[in-house]
Amino acid sequence: SPYPIRLSGPVIKGFGRGSKELGIPTANIPADDLSEEHPELTTGVYYGVVALDPRAQSHEDSRNDGENSAETTILPAVLSIGYNPFYKNTVRSVEIHIMPQLTEPSPTAVAQPKFHRMPDFYGTKLNLLILGYIRPEYDYVSLDALIEDIRVDCEVARQSLLRDAYQRYIVDDDQGSNQ
Numbered sequence: 001s002p003y004p005i006r007l008s009g010p011v012i013k014g015f016g017r018g019s020k021e022l023g024i025p026t027a028n029i030p031a032d033d034l035s036e037e038h039p040e041l042t043t044g045v046y047y048g049v050v051a052l053d054p055r056a057q058s059h060e061d062s063r064n065d066g067e068n069s070a071e072t073t074i075l076p077a078v079l080s081i082g083y084n085p086f087y088k089n090t091v092r093s094v095e096i097h098i099m100p101q102l103t104e105p106s107p108t109a110v111a112q113p114k115f116h117r118m119p120d121f122y123g124t125k126l127n128l129l130i131l132g133y134i135r136p137e138y139d140y141v142s143l144d145a146l147i148e149d150i151r152v153d154c155e156v157a158r159q160s161l162l163r164d165a166y167q168r169y170i171v172d173d174d175q176g177s178n179q
């Protein structure tokens with residue numbers, strides 16, 4: 001298995017469609033060197049984990065904004081690498097939708113069909129570990145069909161990450177900092 005595959009880069013502006021048209025924010029990172037550095041990454045949908053700078057997190061649990069609160073959070077993610085056939089992009093992009101911690105109930109499950117949303121974090125360095133492949137990219141007859149498939153992708157990612165590979169990529173900072 002080629003996994004984990006590590007990608008990283010600053011969060012850049014994408015096509016401005018994720019949130020506006022789909023209601024699914026996707027953090028974009030540069031894809032320019034992808035074909036050279038990772039020829040094994042064929043276009044498609046993958047799952048993995050993202051290490052996010054704490055400043056990119058919502059402030060709900062950050063009572064201490066001091067220097068030693070720099071605790072990186074690892075969050076599950078589903079991502080697409082490719083041309084988004086529905087939109088017929090001509091350049092390849094890496095689009096990462098970050099999900100809530102797996103300990104929380106799935107927000108994309110039928111009862112609560114909302115996609116995870118955080119405060120914007122453009123410019124932040126994003127570290128991504130790709131842990132597995134879900135499916136190739138498809139074209140869709142409608143926006144709804146596309147959104148429905150992404151919903152399924154999120155559930156597949158959640159199940160895969162719960163099943164394996166996920167726990168050992170989580171640095172347990174809580175246990176490490178029993179000062």
Ligand code: ADP
Pocket residue numbers: 011012013014015016017018019020024025026027028096097098099116117118119120121122
């Ligand atoms: P763009 O086309 O510029 O990528 P999007 O509509 O796809 O815009 O929104 C992506 C931006 O939204 C990210 O760069 C990030 O700053 C923010 N964001 C908020 N919540 C999430 C999330 N759960 N996953 C990914 N990005 C998110």
Ligand code: MG
Pocket residue numbers: 014015016017018025026027028095
């Ligand atoms: Mg995007």
